[in-house]
Amino acid sequence: MDGITNLSRRRFVFGTAVTIAGVVSGFVFSNEALAELIVLDKDKKILGLTPSIWVEITKDNEVIVTVARSEIGQGIRTTFAMLVAEELDADWSKVFAVNADGDPKYGDQSTGGSTSVRTFWMTLRKAGAQARQLLINAAAEIWGVSPSDCFTENSFVYEKNGTRKLSYADLIDKALELPIPPENSIKLKSVSEFKILGKAHKNIDEPLFVTGKAVYGSDFRLPGMKYAVMLHCPYIGGSLLSYDDSEAKKIKGVLGIYRLSEGIAVVADNSWSALKGREALKATWNPGSNQGLSSETIFNTFRSLLGTLPELPKSTIKELNATYEVPFLAHSTMEPMSAFAFFQDGKCEVWAGTQNPQTARNSVASALGISRNNVKVNVLYSGGGFGRRHINDYIVKAAKISKASGFPILFFYTKDDDIKNDYYRPASMHYIKSGVDSQGKISGFYHKVVSQGDVFYVEPPYNISDIRNFTEKHNFGIPTGPWRSVDYTQNVFAIESAIDELANLAGVDPLQFRLNIAKSSRLKGVLQRVAEISQWNSALPKGVGRGVAAFEGYGAYIAHVVEVSVSDEGFLRILKIFAVVDPGFPINPENIRNQIIGSAIDALSTALNAEITIQNGQILQSGFHNYRWLRMEEIPDFEIDILTTSEQPSGMGEVGFPSVTPALCNAIYNAIGLRIRKLPIGKTPLLKSDDKKNHYEKFHFNTYPNPFVSKVQIEVIINDFNKPSLQLIIYDFLGKKLLEPKLSNTGNKFYTELNLEVYPPGVYYAVVCLDNKRYSFPLVKTI
Amino acid sequence: MKIIVNKTEYDIDVEPNMPLLWVLRDILNLTGTKYGCGIGVCKACTVLIDGYPEQSCSIPISYVEGKEVTTIEGLSINGEHPLQIAWKELSVSQCGYCQPGQIIRAAYLISKIPKPTVEDINKEMSEHICRCGTYKKIRDAILWATKD
Numbered sequence: 058m059d060g061i062t063n064l065s066r067r068r069f070v071f072g073t074a075v076t077i078a079g080v081v082s083g084f085v086f087s088n089e090a091l092a093e094l095i096v097l098d099k100d101k102k103i104l105g106l107t108p109s110i111w112v113e114i115t116k117d118n119e120v121i122v123t124v125a126r127s128e129i130g131q132g133i134r135t136t137f138a139m140l141v142a143e144e145l146d147a148d149w150s151k152v153f154a155v156n157a158d159g160d161p162k163y164g165d166q167s168t169g170g171s172t173s174v175r176t177f178w179m180t181l182r183k184a185g186a187q188a189r190q191l192l193i194n195a196a197a198e199i200w201g202v203s204p205s206d207c208f209t210e211n212s213f214v215y216e217k218n219g220t221r222k223l224s225y226a227d228l229i230d231k232a233l234e235l236p237i238p239p240e241n242s243i244k245l246k247s248v249s250e251f252k253i254l255g256k257a258h259k260n261i262d263e264p265l266f267v268t269g270k271a272v273y274g275s276d277f278r279l280p281g282m283k284y285a286v287m288l289h290c291p292y293i294g295g296s297l298l299s300y301d302d303s304e305a306k307k308i309k310g311v312l313g314i315y316r317l318s319e320g321i322a323v324v325a326d327n328s329w330s331a332l333k334g335r336e337a338l339k340a341t342w343n344p345g346s347n348q349g350l351s352s353e354t355i356f357n358t359f360r361s362l363l364g365t366l367p368e369l370p371k372s373t374i375k376e377l378n379a380t381y382e383v384p385f386l387a388h389s390t391m392e393p394m395s396a397f398a399f400f401q402d403g404k405c406e407v408w409a410g411t412q413n414p415q416t417a418r419n420s421v422a423s424a425l426g427i428s429r430n431n432v433k434v435n436v437l438y439s440g441g442g443f444g445r446r447h448i449n450d451y452i453v454k455a456a457k458i459s460k461a462s463g464f465p466i467l468f469f470y471t472k473d474d475d476i477k478n479d480y481y482r483p484a485s486m487h488y489i490k491s492g493v494d495s496q497g498k499i500s501g502f503y504h505k506v507v508s509q510g511d512v513f514y515v516e517p518p519y520n521i522s523d524i525r526n527f528t529e530k531h532n533f534g535i536p537t538g539p540w541r542s543v544d545y546t547q548n549v550f551a552i553e554s555a556i557d558e559l560a561n562l563a564g565v566d567p568l569q570f571r572l573n574i575a576k577s578s579r580l581k582g583v584l585q586r587v588a589e590i591s592q593w594n595s596a597l598p599k600g601v602g603r604g605v606a607a608f609e610g611y612g613a614y615i616a617h618v619v620e621v622s623v624s625d626e627g628f629l630r631i632l633k634i635f636a637v638v639d640p641g642f643p644i645n646p647e648n649i650r651n652q653i654i655g656s657a658i659d660a661l662s663t664a665l666n667a668e669i670t671i672q673n674g675q676i677l678q679s680g681f682h683n684y685r686w687l688r689m690e691e692i693p694d695f696e697i698d699i700l701t702t703s704e705q706p707s708g709m710g711e712v713g714f715p716s717v718t719p720a721l722c723n724a725i726y727n728a729i730g731l732r733i734r735k736l737p738i739g740k741t742p743l744l745k746s747d748d749k750k751n752h753y754e755k756f757h758f759n760t761y762p763n764p765f766v767s768k769v770q771i772e773v774i775i776n777d778f779n780k781p782s783l784q785l786i787i788y789d790f791l792g793k794k795l796l797e798p799k800l801s802n803t804g805n806k807f808y809t810e811l812n813l814e815v816y817p818p819g820v821y822y823a824v825v826c827l828d829n830k831r832y833s834f835p836l837v838k839t840i
Numbered sequence: 841m842k843i844i845v846n847k848t849e850y851d852i853d854v855e856p857n858m859p860l861l862w863v864l865r866d867i868l869n870l871t872g873t874k875y876g877c878g879i880g881v882c883k884a885c886t887v888l889i890d891g892y893p894e895q896s897c898s899i900p901i902s903y904v905e906g907k908e909v910t911t912i913e914g915l916s917i918n919g920e921h922p923l924q925i926a927w928k929e930l931s932v933s934q935c936g937y938c939q940p941g942q943i944i945r946a947a948y949l950i951s952k953i954p955k956p957t958v959e960d961i962n963k964e965m966s967e968h969i970c971r972c973g974t975y976k977k978i979r980d981a982i983l984w985a986t987k988d
């Protein structure tokens with residue numbers, strides 16, 4: 058039977074998109090399910106047993122765990138349910154999770170920094186153990202035996218030397234009469250006693266995901282609700298001068314148009330009418346002080362701020378002076394930002410996917426000029442977070458539009474809005490000055506980070522005697538915010554690339570080089586293991602390379618080896634990724650694997666393709682077509698190994714990201730000797746310099762313009778006119794064949810004009826096939 | 841206008857050029873079909889129209905008059921389709937948002953090729969974006985659902 062249909066109505070709200078009715082006193086409105094909860098909470102005898110705010114035992118012998126962190130794809134609802142279920146000895150098939158609602162009693166509900174597991178590891182286990190002790194005490198009292206004569210299993214209490222047993226549900230009434238066992242009387246299990254933790258467990262939300270029943274922010278429905286979108290200023294930091302909504306108002310279904318400080322809101326009967334209405338708006342904008350701002354200006358400014366770094370110690374015999382560049386990134390979650398809000402009688406209720414319901418509550422309160430106590434924020438599923446949902450701009454907009462229009466409002470960003478109104482991963486430039494001494498040791502490591510938005514330096518996890526860090530920020534007014542693994546995304550790329558360059562300067566194998574200087578034995582452990590599983594020392598064919606990088610953070614350690622091939626034409630193939638992670642205690646190994654693979658694909662996608670470009674104060678990217686993500690056919694093979702080295706768990710949502718990018722760049726270097734210091738990689742043609750010009754004796758190849766935006770002219774002039782059997786093929790930089798254009802000719806001059814408008818920006822290759830030979834030429838598409 | 845969704849006939853009064861996606865989500869409250877990009881790139885909105893996968897964000901409602909639309913809710917609301925069972929068995933999803941679209945296309949794939957190879961799966965499923973990077977698990981689940 059389906060796991061959902063038999064759930065109590067309390068959980069119904071997380072399980073279905075419809076069935077909302079009724080007004081609950083004390084709050085603006087709620088749905089039937091919530092109404093039931095509020096009424097029943099007053100009389101716990103009817104509802105069940107709640108020994109703490111974290112756990113509840115129902116009359117159906119189910120266990121409901123309250124999750125005070127947001128599910129954004131990291132599997133936290135499953136993990137938290139496991140923590141309680143383990144100590145409670147609950148029947149795992151009857152364990153469910155509900156989301157906490159932003160009430161301060163749950164403590165900080167911000168989901169970020171991979172802190173959830175480390176924060177709740179003891180709290181939730183204690184809550185489970187406390188509930189279990191209470192149930193044992195109840196059974197002991199009923200049977201007239203000592204609690205030590207009882208044991209628990211699968212949501213039942215058993216008598217040790219007898220045949221009596223009672224389900225947890227059967228014990229509720231008795232337990233309600235008993236005192237809750239004090240925390241200091243609770244004994245937790247030892248790791249060797251675990252039955253649930255450390256074993257692979259199925260995602261408790263999967264039944265909802267696969268049937269479309271999981272309610273995301275954009276799925277919330279209430280009778281009488283309306284839909285809203287906003288026309289935003291296209292210029293970063295610009296403002297509205299004037300607008301004309303006469304045409305928009307004529308669109309069928311459009312109910313109202315409101316000018317707010319954030320833009321012009323269009324409220325309509327349905328999403329489509331709202332979008333049509335927005336399309337019909339005419340607005341003129343003041344570009345503001347950012348007119349003329351471009352990515353080029355930003356990076357030029359960064360470069361000018363790098364300055365000079367101190368002289369390295371005298372012992373230095375070989376010096377590295379390298380500058381690494383990383384672009385702004387949008388989060389581009391699968392579900393564009395959206396939120397439901399209803400403002401009425403001075404109160405506001407929100408339903409949304411957010412990583413920070415408590416700040417959402419505060420922001421809504423201050424935006425609407427009401428007390429925080431009059432705002433309730435309910436957390437729904439998020440179609441991806443990656444840090445984006447720490448900023449609650451979309452929730453505030455929903456609330457303001459509801460207040461302006463008087464309707465319950467589902468506000469949503471289109472994909473275009475979502476990319477153009479993000480809080481971007483800060484762009485940064487990293488100047489690393491370092492060197493090696495005569496013993497091949499790093500003599501000093503000086504690192505200067507210049508960024509727009511906060512990028513704090515990160516120290517290399519290695520024994521280096523002289524480490525110095527410098528940071529400088531320059532504010533261009535680009536909104537920035539947290540992005541999966543935050544400062545590590547930029548820093549670890551720079552540092553682990555530089556370590557590779559230093560290993561080369563020292564003439565030492567890069568993996569051995571790291572092993573020699575790694576501070577932590579756990580970091581050494583993952584490096585050693587990844588060397589084994591990747592057969593690091595085995596020989597590779599020509600054009601194939603391996604790269605390694607390591608990272609420690611969030612209480613965990615990880616090492617990646619990436620294996621790539623680069624063909625003579627420049628086509629990059631990522632063959633395999635080996636990852637060894639040491640999470641301490643692995644709570645749910647299957648979920649760890651999912652997170653490590655997911656983070657790696659995230660890192661590969663961004664390293665290869667992703668960049669937010671600014672021109673004339675505007676963001677140029679607008680969707681997945683020009684801000685590209687890898688597809689199934691492009692992903693490498695994976696081999697993941699998990700080491701268990703301690704009894705403390707760690708956060709797994711971010712640790713798998715930082716070291717993938719440098720390992721990939723180090724692998725490209727290993728394959729063809731080309732060092733990538735600028736991301737995304739897909740902007741650099743991967744052709745060896747000795748390949749250039751070797752076609753001159755057969756033909757000449759011209760392109761115009763190159764770089765190009767959508768169209769490029771290609772000309773092949775063959776020296777020997779008697780050989781017209783010529784073929785031109787266009788590939789993307791991963792070697793996927795895209796086009797085989799027909800060539801026109803006048804005499805020995807063959808030509809065509811290509812239109813690559815539909816393809817994302819990046820490097821493409823025009824391969825000329827002549828006399829059974831292939832000659833590759835890069836075409837650089839910009840946006 | 842009469843349309844058939846998940847074997848149920850609905851009489852709706854909307855503009856003929858309104859995309860099927862918004863009819864499903866806003867008029868019929870069938871929110872299992874997701875909005876990802878609205879321009880036919882991400883495939884999160886995929887539904888079956890007369891058995892073929894189409895992007896509901898880019899199909900005007902007038903086009904589906906007289907045709908049968910199947911959404912994730914119609915595949916098996918209790919999650920008993922072999923693919924749904926496989927997804928649950930392997931815990932494929934991370935955020936879950938792309939999965940209804942993925943499962944709909946996978947259902948089409950196995951209706952066409954009952955025992956797809958890795959290449960068949962890669963070719964068909966590479967239409968879709970999963971921002972969380974669950975591709976390997978999706979592939980494994982399709983193989984799991986179609987093994988002997």
Ligand code: FES
Nearest residue numbers: 876877878883897
């Ligand atoms: S929403 Fe239809 S393809 Fe993206």
Ligand code: FES
Nearest residue numbers: 935936970971972
């Ligand atoms: S599971 Fe999140 S987008 Fe696919």
